Amino acid sequence: MPRHSILDSLNDTLRKEALEKSRVMQFPPGQILFSAGQHCQGLPLVLGGRVKVQMTGVSGHSIVLYRMDADDICTLSIGCLMTGRAYRAEAVVEEAADAVMIPRGVFDRLMDQSAGFRLGIMESYGRRLDDLMLLVEEVAFRRMDKRLEEWLLGRAARGPVVITHQELAVELGTAREVVSRLLKELERRDMVKLSRGRIEVTGLLL
Amino acid sequence: MPRHSILDSLNDTLRKEALEKSRVMQFPPGQILFSAGQHCQGLPLVLGGRVKVQMTGVSGHSIVLYRMDADDICTLSIGCLMTGRAYRAEAVVEEAADAVMIPRGVFDRLMDQSAGFRLGIMESYGRRLDDLMLLVEEVAFRRMDKRLEEWLLGRAARGPVVITHQELAVELGTAREVVSRLLKELERRDMVKLSRGRIEVTGLLL
DNA sequence: GGGTTGAATGTGACTTTATCACTGAAGGTA
DNA sequence: TACCTTCAGTGATAAAGTCACATTCAACCC
Incomplete structure (x- = not known):
């Protein structure tokens, strides 16, 4: 039974429906969860393990943007899922990870039906923005x-x-x-x- | 009558209600919309003008993160609004701006009731994340x-x-x-x- | 074991960027 | 006009990035 705090925010009916239509997937270390240019298939809720997200610039240089671990949501996927844009970054599994992959339709339904789910998504987004802002400052000035x-x-x-x-x-x-x-x-x-x-x-x- | 595309996504009832409970505010150049450490009072929908968002690091240095203009949403405010965290950045009006300030309760209700509104919010978030990722690369490597x-x-x-x-x-x-x-x-x-x-x-x- | 290979690390020389400590110049105002 | 504040210029030095190449290590194969 997948443990993820954003699932706890759902009522029994929604949770049951969400889990039925989603798949728990396992990723070995080194696996690429997604890479730049790809399109998003669903929203990953990370249950455990560790995944680093990095991007490669036009210069060919790469930089690690942030990491995801247990109880995280792959924020980048949300934007790609909702707007159909391609990923700009790459996600690489560092420690064997498992994640619930929520397909687009289910994501829409959860956003529609559950205030708790929405809050979780927004929190995740806010944290990510904060992380990136701090990273900008770090890279620019420290x-x-x-x-x-x-x-x-x-x-x-x-x-x-x-x-x-x-x-x-x-x-x-x-x-x-x-x-x-x-x-x-x-x-x-x-x-x-x-x-x-x-x-x-x-x-x-x- | 405020023109903002995210308001167009609402049905007449919701739009009417939202506008009744929100205020259109005007900001002269130089005005600080919000600054670091402050808490968020509502979600600004920018109708016109231009606002720059910048942050000051521990080092005392500042850097401009992005700008907002007509039809933008103040993405940073969403996270602060939903989670109660303080702003980490500062927003300064560059060209006289006007914005609809949507209070928290109305925001919650719109997120609950309108799929179009949710999409607009998510799009805005996705774009901002992308912007910041590009900025990181730019600062780090170019x-x-x-x-x-x-x-x-x-x-x-x-x-x-x-x-x-x-x-x-x-x-x-x-x-x-x-x-x-x-x-x-x-x-x-x-x-x-x-x-x-x-x-x-x-x-x-x- | 000895030899080969490829990845990882070390380093010199040089360029670009950051920092510090000033000097000088422009423009407003008493 | 004299003064004052902000803006801009610059030398000296340190930190960081780039390029080119040398060296070292570990794994693998005979």
Whole structure:
């Protein structure tokens, strides 16, 4: 039985109908949920796992925009679903994920029938807008060394971080060389230990 | 009689009710529609004029996120209205604007009763997300000289651009000195003529 | 084991952008 | 006219991005 808080906001009849017409799907790590240029088939409600959403610019550079995990809604899909536009970004599964895929008709019906569902959708939208606004500010004004340190701290909680410099560059929206150099500097200062595809955070405080 | 396409999507009864309970407001240039930290009083439907939405980061720097003009909906307000969060950005009137302010209760009722209204709201949200995603890419990867030239071309259509270097820096999310130097270089190449608070685009092609 | 290969990382040289600290210029007003 | 405030110009330096190439590592195959 899929657990997603936006489904809790539905009454029994609606929930039953929604689940009957939707499918729970499983996605292994590495799977592309959708990519730029594709059209939307339904609204994914993420039940578990983790999915990163990134976009590639005209320049060929990529940047991670945000992540989705348990209890999230794929906000990007809503716009594509309602207006028929194509995705501009790409979603890649990081940790095996499962999601309820709500087809368009059901989505329309839920929006029509349930105030709670509408609230959930709007909340999700609002949060996403906020995230992106913060990202704009971060990219435009914050220093790369601080952003890198912060990113590492956010991941260092449980053991070493498994990631390449190139992937880390996409996380931060910068170049691989910049990441390499900043990491080397941190290593010189004994704040991290580097090995191939792996960063161990040893003494890093914000 | 306010003209806004999202009102056209309502049936006569709903439109009449909505307009009775809403107020058309006028805003002179320079007026702050809302600022960061404030709470939302209602959803503005922009009828005419122009409003820029910008945010100021922790660093104290500002950047323009997007603009609203005739027939736009203040997407940011929706999230704040529905979830009770405070605004994170600031909206400043550039050209005298008028807007219908829809109070929360009416908004809820329209979302409940009108599929067309819902579609309009969702479309607006989708467009805004897209805009912000493009802005992230632009800020992260594109060169400042190209962005500046593009911005100037977007404004040069009717006569000289009246703006200070500082304001232009906020448009692009960079520092005033950077704008000054890039403009000087364009002037050396006879692509613009500079005077105090004014930029005349003479020979600039993309 | 030794050799080959491709991905990942290191680094120098150089350009672009950001920051800091000023100086000078324009335009309004007492 | 003298003063004052805002706007613009600029040198010095640091941070970040770009390009080109060298090196290192791990996996895989004989």
